[in-house]
């Protein structure tokens with residue numbers, strides 16, 4: 001249930017954040033205007049310059065989009081889920097405020113693509129907050145869709161993609177236009193109010209006085225003439241129908257309203273849009289002037305619509321040589337019409353047929369090009385479905401290619417290392433060999449009662465204290481022995497470990513023993529991933545991953561067992577098997593965490609069977625395991641990792657096995673139950 005809940009919530013969060021992040025990234029100016037609205041409601045707009053609100057808009061979209069993608073692919077699961085929870089807590093607090101105080105009419109969560117009321121936004125955020133809390137509770141239950149080594153590529157590419165989307169949209173125009181002024185929109189139709197549309201409702205209250213007493217009345221209970229009128233108040237109780245385009249008007253410089261004239265003109269009209277001429281980009285004025293000349297030549301009316309005053313218009317004319325007429329339109333309307341300052345609109349009658357940023361104005365190098373041809377020169381002609389597909393391809397294709405390139409590079413590196421001459425290889429390892437710890441660890445399994453266990457531990461402790469071993473010695477005992485055995489051991493000589501620990505931190509898990517409990521007995525190690533527990537107790541890689549994390553969290557070192565079955569060895573699949581076991585349960589660790597892992601290679605066919613892998617067989621696979629660790633964490637970490645051999649290891653075969661450069665000791669089952677046998681193996685290091 002936890003896995004299903006974590007993954008379901010992760011998908012909901014991922015899709016919502018990818019959508020809201022991309023919608024914002026594709027219209028950074030729209031998001032900037034919304035941020036400005038919020039700051040205005042807080043009385044802070046005067047302190048936030050335009051560059052700051054624009055950068056905040058781009059950063060906000062990058063954060064949302066990246067969190068969405070990281071959630072989708074389950075990248076850096078713990079950090080991403082913590083960041084997601086923090087983000088949702090902050091956003092929910094803001095939406096509680098807007099739901100109560102109503103400072104903005106639309107939250108702007110999904111840009112202009114989906115408009116929610118403030119109450120709808122609050123409900124949405126409460127659901128998302130619950131999802132974020134669920135994912136935060138069980139981050140490691142999210143299935144990864146991208147391997148750990150490839151994550152850095154996805155992280156960088158996602159951030160880059162989001163920033164590039166914002167920059168391209170700023171330079172050109174948003175690729176998706178959700179506003180009522182999109183190409184193909186009929187401005188007159190957008191202003192129409194249907195005959196049966198709901199009308200705005202008003203209520204009037206009258207204040208009247210009689211014999212010094214003042215009372216309020218409505219038209220329904222208006223009293224007789226003995227009352228004297230004092231005051232009246234009229235309030236709007238419902239807004240009625242508001243057409244999508246309700247504030248578009250064009251006022252010429254002489255004060256006449258030219259809206260109807262322009263929108264009912266039969267042919268084409270050019271409208272150069274600049275909400276503020278003071279902040280308009282004047283770098284493309286030459287192209288604008290050429291389009292004006294073209295308009296005159298083809299008898300096409302041309303106006304510049306702005307909310308700026310005469311002084312700013314004069315300044316613009318001085319610096320650009322503009323000769324076209326200017327007209328006045330509401331600033332917010334102009335900002336909604338086109339996300340470019342200045343931007344160019346081409347109308348045919350009341351219909352918008354072309355829309356250009358000043359950075360990509362239509363090319364009229366041939367002044368005889370027909371206006372019909374010109375109107376098709378905007379680059380927003382693709383259907384929305386094609387644009388969505390293009391965006392997805394722009395994200396997926398380069399990401400896939402980068403990942404493939406990275407994996408190929410890692411693979412060739414591995415091959416090159418394998419090709420190093422065997423002699424060189426051994427010499428290299430021998431020098432490095434001194435860096436890692438030699439270990440002989442005993443695994444008592446389910447043997448010996450408490451008294452027998454204490455006796456064996458004491459005997460070993462005494463023997464090895466008297467005659468210092470040349471390696472680290474560990475005994476791993478059943479839980480029941482740990483606390484008592486710990487009393488008798490000098491752990492500088494014989495360290496203590498458990499044979500297992502729970503995959504849960506604490507709570508109602510009858511019969512389980514947590515990593516914290518193991519640690520509290522004085523034990524320092526725990527064996528995890530033993531083939532008997534994988535086989536008889538169905539311990540999966542995911543369960544083991546949890547156990548490893550909990551053990552490390554509680555300060556235990558882990559002896560992590562891997563190894564192939566007889567059938568897998570016969571099918572020559574041993575390398576594949578051990579690599580998958582490492583990847584499944586310990587390669588999620590950081591290099592620092594991995595330093596607390598001792599690997600025990602134990603071929604299942606050799607455990608307790610009397611069959612031992614030959615020293616060559618064991619060395620081959622140990623060298624391979626080290627190369628896999630090196631590929632993952634680098635050569636230095638690999639050289640520092642102790643890799644033990646386990647499987648019918650005894651005093652007679654230990655010296656040959658331990659002589660191999662990549663075998664750093666043994667994990668001993670049966671032969672660890674008698675002090676003399678175990679000591680015989682320890683002595684192999686002498």
Ligand code: PEP
Nearest residue numbers: 607608646647648669670
């Ligand atoms: C073991 O189970 O860890 C082991 C190596 O057992 P044995 O030595 O008995 O094969």
